[in-house]
Amino acid sequence: MERKNIQAQQTTHTAQEQEHVELAQKTTETNQELLTNVDDILAEIDGVLEENAEDFVKGFVQKGGQ
Amino acid sequence: MERRIYGIETEYGIRYIPKSLGHLGPEETARKLFKPVVDTWRSTNVFLPNGGRLYLDVGSHPEYATAETATLRDLITHDKAGEYLFNDLINQAEDSLEDENLTGTIYLFKNNVDSADNSYGSHENYMLERKVEFAKLVASLIPFLITRQIIVGAGKTHPAGPPAWGTQPGISAEPSYSFSQRADHIWEGSSTATTRSRPLINTRDEPHADASLYRRLHVINGDSNMSQTTTLLKIGATDLVLRMLEERYPLKDFAVKDTATALRTISHDLTGTARFALADGGEISALEMQRHYLESARAFVEIKGEHHQDVAYVLDLWTRTLEAIEADDFSTIDTEIDWAIKKKLLDAYIARGASGYDDPRIAQLDLAYHDIDPRRGVYNLLASRGQAKTVVSEQEIARAAIHPPETRAKLRGAFINAARNAGEQFTVDWVHMKLNAYPQHTVMCKDPFATESEDVQALIKVLDGIAPSTSWAPPFI
Numbered sequence: 001m002e003r004k005n006i007q008a009q010q011t012t013h014t015a016q017e018q019e020h021v022e023l024a025q026k027t028t029e030t031n032q033e034l035l036t037n038v039d040d041i042l043a044e045i046d047g048v049l050e051e052n053a054e055d056f057v058k059g060f061v062q063k064g065g066q
Numbered sequence: 067m068e069r070r071i072y073g074i075e076t077e078y079g080i081r082y083i084p085k086s087l088g089h090l091g092p093e094e095t096a097r098k099l100f101k102p103v104v105d106t107w108r109s110t111n112v113f114l115p116n117g118g119r120l121y122l123d124v125g126s127h128p129e130y131a132t133a134e135t136a137t138l139r140d141l142i143t144h145d146k147a148g149e150y151l152f153n154d155l156i157n158q159a160e161d162s163l164e165d166e167n168l169t170g171t172i173y174l175f176k177n178n179v180d181s182a183d184n185s186y187g188s189h190e191n192y193m194l195e196r197k198v199e200f201a202k203l204v205a206s207l208i209p210f211l212i213t214r215q216i217i218v219g220a221g222k223t224h225p226a227g228p229p230a231w232g233t234q235p236g237i238s239a240e241p242s243y244s245f246s247q248r249a250d251h252i253w254e255g256s257s258t259a260t261t262r263s264r265p266l267i268n269t270r271d272e273p274h275a276d277a278s279l280y281r282r283l284h285v286i287n288g289d290s291n292m293s294q295t296t297t298l299l300k301i302g303a304t305d306l307v308l309r310m311l312e313e314r315y316p317l318k319d320f321a322v323k324d325t326a327t328a329l330r331t332i333s334h335d336l337t338g339t340a341r342f343a344l345a346d347g348g349e350i351s352a353l354e355m356q357r358h359y360l361e362s363a364r365a366f367v368e369i370k371g372e373h374h375q376d377v378a379y380v381l382d383l384w385t386r387t388l389e390a391i392e393a394d395d396f397s398t399i400d401t402e403i404d405w406a407i408k409k410k411l412l413d414a415y416i417a418r419g420a421s422g423y424d425d426p427r428i429a430q431l432d433l434a435y436h437d438i439d440p441r442r443g444v445y446n447l448l449a450s451r452g453q454a455k456t457v458v459s460e461q462e463i464a465r466a467a468i469h470p471p472e473t474r475a476k477l478r479g480a481f482i483n484a485a486r487n488a489g490e491q492f493t494v495d496w497v498h499m500k501l502n503a504y505p506q507h508t509v510m511c512k513d514p515f516a517t518e519s520e521d522v523q524a525l526i527k528v529l530d531g532i533a534p535s536t537s538w539a540p541p542f543i
Contacts, residue, residue: 038414041451045411045431048442050083050171053430058181060173060433062092063125065077065186066260066286 068373070308071134071193071275071473071514072141072301076148076290077127077186078438079175088168095172096126098159099152102542113494114541115483116468117475118144120151127186128152128174133475134274134496134514138301138376140471142294143458147466149176149438154467155542156439176290177220177436178247183229185251185264188290190301192283192308193275193514200281203311204267208255209320210307210359211266211287212328213352216338217387218300219245220289221405223412223432225424228334231326237334241423243412245405249333252287255325260286266325274496276512283308287329292436292445294457295383295402302380306363309373315366318358321345338391353391360384376457401455407448408435468538474514477522481509484526487535504528 050056080099082090090098100110100122111121117133130148135141156172163170179185194203227239229250244250256267266287273280285304291297310317322328323343331342338353364381372378383402390399390406400410412420412428420427437443448454470479481499485492491502499522500508507528509521 039418041448041453042414042418044451045434045444045447048444048447049430049434053426056083057426057429057433059083060079060081060175060180061182062079062081062127062180062184062186064184065123065125065127065129066189 069136069515070305071136071191072138072305073132073134073191074141074145074297074301075129075131075187075189075191076145076176077123077129077188078152079173079177079180079186079436080126080128081173081175082170083173084168084170086167086169088170090168090170092126095159096122096128098163099128099155099172101162102155102158106542113478113482114151115470115479115486115538116144116147116466116541117470117473117479118148120148125184125186133470133479134473135471135475136473136515137471138298138305138374139458140466141301142297143462143466144471145297146294146458146463149174150463150467151541153438153440154540158542174438175433175436176292176438177433178289179222179251183250185248187248187260187264187286188288189268190285190288190304192285192305193273194281194283194308195312196273196277196279196281198281198312200269203308204256204269204283205321206311206317206319207283207307208266208325209322209355210304211285212322212325213332213355213359214300214303215246215249215289215329215333216352216356216391217303217384217403218289218291218296219249219333219405220247220291220296220436221245221408221432222247223423223428224334225429228330231330234327234330242334243336243405243409243423244333245336246329246333247289248287249329252329253326255322275514280514289404290436291404292443293402293404293407293454295455296404298376298457299380299383299387299403302376303359303363303384306366306377306380307359309370310362310366313366313370315362317362320350320355336391337394338388353388356384356388360388401453404445407445407454408432411435411444411448411453468540472517474511474516476517477511477519481522481525483538484529484535486539487537488529488532490529490532499525501525501528 080092080095082095113119119131121129123129132144135144152174159172222244224242227242228237253263254265256269257265258270260268268284268286273282323345328342331340332352339351341349341351343349386398387403390396396406400406434444440446449456470476493500498510507525509525
């Protein structure tokens with residue numbers, strides 16, 4: 001898997017800030033334009049889930065925290 | 067108080083799923099995850115240049131505490147920066163495992179319970195003025211916290227119905243969905259304990275500030291939220307109730323008879339109308355109680371004005387959520403409230419053939435919703451497809467992973483960064499900053515709002531004398 005590189009984001013920070021406004025606007029637009037194609041989204045989710053549903057859930061056991 | 071300091075501490079669940087031979091348990095996985103932290107900072111319990119704190123907690127739970135923040139937007143941004151930092155650590159750990167010929171996936175879940183019903187928490191911190199009568203405020207806040215789950219719970223499926231507890235049997239054995247993850251694991255109103263008899267409020271008096279002026283309220287019964295807008299409502303509504311209590315605005319003096327019973331009754335009743343006992347012999351529902359707090363808050367804001375940019379949105383979302391529960395129609399909140407966003411997804415799967423809330427695929431989605439991976443995590447995937455509303459941008463979150471907010475965290479972050487650039491050993495906590503080689507220069511900053519300090523400037527000057535540098539490096543390399 002490709003490593004997410006915080007260093008690169010740090011050094012290109014100025015460029016990112018310029019993009020920032022555009023991206024913020026884009027986020028809002030996406031929020032508003034509520035996608036209706038539920039089947040597409042479900043298919044996409046199916047594509048990223050582990051194959052063994054039962055093991056994915058039951059195999060997750062950890063001691064409690066606070 | 068006019069301005070308040072807020073913080074959120076999140077304990078994450080951890081899991082390694084191998085794609086080849088070689089299994090890693092939670093402890094080993096957590097150790098792998100924290101290797102870059104130890105390599106960079108020589109410890110598994112560190113403060114970072116962004117002012118936050120990252121550590122391994124009881125039960126190998128990776129934990130992130132946001133820096134002290136003074137606005138809700140900063141709080142949400144820094145809470146999300148915790149996920150961002152852990153995703154970076156996951157990527158590094160998976161790469162180094164691959165070098166050892168172990169291919170697999172590390173999962174971090176921002177939820178509150180594993181498959182064996184072990185629970186872990188999300189803790190909220192609110193700064194209060196010392197002059198407020200604490201015991202009275204806590205008593206008045208508890209009914210709000212008991213019922214708050216119907217607006218800001220993270221949602222949970224129960225394949226065998228609501229669980230039995232104590233000597234009480236489960237309400238039904240039918241597969242079900244609840245508002246809250248954490249409600250089944252809380253036992254009392256307030257105490258100094260956190261793991262034995264989990265209370266709603268931890269009363270330990272550790273202000274991390276001038277103890278003659280401030281006190282810290284430590285709320286530990288909330289669900290961890292994926293949705294930014296749900297976090298905004300959770301902290302925003304709680305802040306409004308605190309403001310009313312601080313200013314002695316007249317609120318009804320509810321006293322709930324049995325905290326544990328009320329929490330469970332409310333969580334497992336999606337109509338919001340189930341009644342629970344009050345100490346005075348009466349009965350009330352979560353909807354009725356929340357209506358009282360909402361209407362009071364609305365009247366209070368009309369008199370006092372909006373004290374931050376999101377007050378109107380908080381009141382609007384609070385109103386819409388109660389109306390949605392009343393109308394049994396969640397479509398008006400299903401991109402903004404975690405339990406409703408998740409329920410919409412699960413119900414869509416059920417409508418397309420999953421057998422119900424006991425279907426293994428549904429249980430999987432319930433858990434995968436809390437996976438913090440930006441592409442694979444189901445909440446994140448929904449958000450990227452416009453199915454979950456966001457209020458802060460990915461750029462702001464990435465920036466907050468490196469840079470501190472405008473509070474005392476700015477001083478701590480600048481000091482940590484300068485010490486790191488100079489290669490000097492240092493010791494910090496929420497209040498103190500010390501260079502190990504120059505203990506005479508130790509600075510104590512008891513004002514969490516302070517963004518400037520001559521003492522810290524002097525300390526950084528010592529470091530600049532060793533190696534002047536203004537660059538802000540990523541926290542783990």
